[in-house]
Amino acid sequence: MDLLRNLGSAAVSSLVQKSGLNLPFTLGEKNTYFEGRTIWTLHDATKRDDGSAVSVFVFNANQPPRKNLLPFAKNALRKLRTVRHPDVLKFIDAVENDSMVYIMTERVTPLGQAIRDKSGAGREDWIIWGLQRISTALAFVNDSCVSTHGNVRQDSIFVSPSGEWKLGGFELLSSIKDDSAVLYTLGSLLPDANRFTSPEVKRGGWSTLKELQPSAADSFSLGLLIYTVFNPDEGLPPTANPPHPPPTPASRGNIPNTIFNMYKGLLIPTASVRLSPAAFLEAGMSQTGSGFFASNPYVRICTGLDQFNVSNEAEKNVLLRTLREASPNLPPEFASHRVLPTLVSALDFGATAQAILPIVLQLGVHAPPSHYSSIVLAPVTKLFASPDRGTRMALLEHLPQYIDKLDNKTVTDKVWPHLQTGFADTIAVIREATVKSIGLLYPKLNDRIMNNDLLRHLAKMQMDPEAAIRTNTCILLGRIAPALGYNTKKKVLVPAFARSLKDPFVHARVAGIMAFMATIDCFDAEDAATKVIPCISSTLIDREKLVRDQAFKAVELFVKKLETHAASMPETALNADGQPNTILPVSSQNAIVNSAAGAAGALAGWAMSSLGKKLAPGDLQSNMAPLSADRPASAPPPMNGSSSTSSSMAGPSHTTLSPTPSTLSSPAFSSNLGKPRGMQLGATKRTNPVDAWASSDLLDSTDNTDDWGAFSSVPASKASVPSASPSAADDLMELFDDWSPFANPPSSAPPVSANSSFGFDGTGFSTPVLTPTPMKPLSTPVLNPTPVNRMSSIAAPLNSPGSLPPPMVPIPVDKATELARRKEERKQRIAMLKEQKKQSAVRP
Template sequence: MDYLRSFGSAAVSTLVQKSGLNLPFSLGPKVYSCETFWNLYDATKRDDGSLVSVFEYDLTNPLNKSTIPLARNSLRKLRSIRHPDVLRFIDVVESDSAICIMTERVRPLPLALSGSSSKAAHEREDWLLWGLHRISVALTFLNDSASSTHGNVRPNAIFITPSGEWKLGGFEVLSNPKDDISVIYNMGGLIPDAMACAPPEVKKGGWSVLKEYPVSAADGYALGLLLHAVFNPTHPSPPTAQPPHPPPQPSSRGAIPSSIFPSFKKLLNPNAKSRLSPKNLLDIGMAESGGEGCGFFVHNRLVKVCAGLDGFNLSSESDKASFLRTLRDSASSFPPEFASYRILPCIVSALEFGGASAATIVPLVLQFGKNVVPDEYSTIIIAPLVKLFASPDRGTRIALLDNLPEFAEKLDKKTVVDKVWPNLQTGFTDTVAVIREATVRAIVLLSPKLSDRILNNELLRHLARLQSDPESSIRTNTCVLIGRLGPVLGYNTKRKVLVPAFSMALKDPFVHARVAGVMAFMATAECFEVEDVAGRVVPAIVGATLDKEKLVRDQAFKAVELFVKRLEIHASTMVNAPSTTKFASLINYLLAAGHSNNRRGRERSTQPSRCFHASWPCQFSDGRSSGSHRMGCLVTR
């Protein structure tokens, strides 16, 4: 209750106190006092936490008693009219003290206009024309499909969504001549400053005179005044708005684009029967050709993008590819709010249908996502992408995996464990090799966010299977991945898994897999106990020093040197540690032992292709020299 008293109105607080209602929203700060006697608040929907707006009409205010029928008319019309360009109704709470209408989150056009002054001139013009296009569509629907007159078209009756879209509201006097209660004819003058948007015929004969004219007559004139107001917000109303209503002159154009100025003059025609209607304006603006003064809507880039988004799923693949190229090439030029709340939801939704476009759409989502504020990135970008991991479409899966480096850091551990991993692991057993390999590469990025249970059990079982994969590149990458995972595995897991896994890679017929096995041993050098180094690691690597490929041999000698040096350091700390000279004999002994193990079970050649002999002086522990000792031949075919 204190929250409501701090931020809400007295009417809302009284509503809760007297009625005991459980409001479906949490009221936030007051945003605006609308000219049409509504107070606008930011709010949060209780059941899902989504952002909404609340329009509050105080029924207890004595000044509002005469306009209560208008408030109820607005509620009735808003509740019944559903159109993409009309303010979206969600819920309402009514009592004896107030009417609270909950809608989508919006802010009034006057506030948005003041905030758009910092935009570049061409960006602001594009946004204004796009907005006027949407209002023209909404008015055309009301005039033609609903056979109604809005009667209150002005900046305060238009609201802007977070995406920058214009939505028509202000339905206080919206009337159909066939309605039993057509409030515009009897109560149109009760709206504050009603004559500001009234056409000449109303100023001469009152609101009831509209019965004699087309339902679009008043709205067409008000649309012309709105056009002037948004392009010239600091200018007074054009002279044509006052008697004797002279036609607009070129000198009054101000910032109105020259392309739409001819239509602007026709909207303000004092003759109602010859006046341009919102539908006429829409037709002229959407005409591809027709000479000067046409096409000002159809060539607007925001209008074109919205049309492309709305029809994307029904377009051919070639049209989709062309549209996506257009988005990609002009991504940086769109207003941030338009990209975040209008383009992104549409192209993410398109991914649910899969197809060849996924490879283009996912990078595009991430490209537009760079403009999203950090607080909203997880909601707008991460949540939809994570959801797509459950898609059975392979094109979508490979697109997500290929672009994972762009958003992996933004994933939290809980999301990876609970939502990504259960779907991602199916890629290890996919019948398409590209998916299996991309899944292996993805684990490198996600491994820091996997739980110990997944790392030491589920993941290693998948990798053990992939070490025998038919694709050599997958076997190689699997070995590389195990090498990278080595330091974070559990102690017992390291001792059981690493040596067998890397030793298996050393026997792989693919040269780069064998190289990966040697390098994996080196990358995980600190993971092995010194006893394992001497008894298991070095003997496993020594055989690779005589590999048929020089690339493997060179790397194997480096690995042997690395591990033997570690043994040497450890041995120097032992009691009666051998001298460096005596330790050299140990190196050669281990090399010989490794070679012997490598050739065990194979038939020895009687004609060696190459022999390496090594001689070294030996010493006993008491310091006596044994002279020269000759090592047997290391043979490779």
């Protein structure tokens, strides 16, 4: 069969080349089903202008038996050009000469072939809908055009890609006002025309139609068509032949009962009382009685679609409800080519877009894959620019249905710019839906958006007033973590999850712990030991059992990871000469600490002694002193309410310690102590992992206008010591829950507990402790490399008369003790002055 089709196409192409015609199409395969049924040969073709699919009807009069049929082909072309109706075969272009006629129409399939291939429960409804379309077309030809078709039969009807029936076969179509029309003069020459004609034509010839209504012959042919389409294998009914007996219930075959009575009226032998196509259509569309057309789902849908733009809201809602109910049973071709184009064109109206969009996506699955982008994706993507909240919400809710069809470029260029506005929406539902949508969209976002723009928005979402949004943001961060850049993961994940651990909403804290567990592969052993476990440890004593249980599981998981890593480490860090590779700050650190209290004291002593060795005298400043004017841009701003007791005297400046117990007890902190302003809070970014959420290289270092500080608007808190009461957790959140390096840092860190582990709380990596254990004051918390003895400072004036005592380093004592000390010093000074006066008086 393929060989015959190819030979036929080759023969036609050869004839076209010989004729010298310039065809606006490229002929394809020939339809073998249609071969020999009419005077035409049907070809699938492609339009040269735009490559669209078309059908071409070819008539070749070069063969002697077909030369007499040329007038029919010419008449069909002439009438098809002038008769335009939605239910008539759509004419596109034509080429003709003395022997060849080419008619290019929309892509169609012969009705007989479509019925043969049609199956399923909706076949009867589809046929009834088709008959309604043909009845509408015949009513138009008979009444509006005042013409007779004269060739109504199955081979004159074609099916479009949408499944709609189209009336063709205009070989005999003639106006009753034309006495020399083809219908009256040459009607009998058309092959098989007499088989489908009316009884009066069979008795008196085609000329008898001049005295009858234009619909007389077409009505009888329509009745025969009804029988044929419902009984495709039965041939014509007995009524078609003389003496034309009336149809009986036994002879109706598969014709539905609702149509049978009207069907009998079309086959009445007397033309004057025969039912016309217009009357048949009116009876079918009646809202009372049988109403076999009005009750048809296809008819209802098409009628609603045709009038959609002029319908009121109630009528639109009825149509949309009908579409939702019937969509599972609609033929794919009808849904994609008939329903979708109308609904897509209606998406531009914001008021109904939110109701139409779900149906468009539901029916879009029937669209051909090659056309899905143009039919569905293009208009849907355009809707992201709509300001209507209902439309945006519908887009986000149904994102799973079309996200797989979107390419990365479309998401980055057309979807993301409009989608990100949802993060700042004033409606919480929109913000939450926007956060959830990122879980589907992030694989299609580029690195710049993933590691910069998206994280900026998520930083704001973790401070959202809605607890559910904060929780979902943490869950989202855990999901997208593997897709982030290496540096971004190291600097963002710990502070982001740590913030969730301090959230007052219990499920947000659970989400933070589970996010740590889900992203365990994103942390190396060092980060797990120094950052992750300290952060999680504070939740081991959370007020909620759900949080505590999850925290213990998380710690166990990370400890196992560290155990595996520790097993692969060498037993010692000594080199080949037996010397350590690194020298510890003080010799006491070489000894093994056997108790937790000893570990805390050793860490504190090590931190204090190393400060004096690494900080230059000119760099020693008060940790409560405000930043000077030449403060580097990377350092955080000073705390509101902070105080300073720094001296302005000449010579080396001495650091004045606040009464707050020292927290500099971690070896990790000493790596940055040699930097300028090393004692300022927040001057070292690596001290607190929460600050790393924003101080990563994911931000543009030259862009200071759009940094994390823009999203952190928490006012600076006054310096305070964390309380041991349960209510202290909220204050600690304000002190430590800041992602931005430009936000105000806490005035003081929590005190080191005697039971704290190595690096916990002292490094700033941990979350606040609810029950801190006060640490005893250090014996000599002096940061000057050369400690000043108090008594020698007081006795100095005795050996140097007239000189003032050198500046002294205050001791962290309470106010009463300090007043007593100053009073005692004043007494001693007065006593010295009196003694000097006496000695000067005794001298000669």
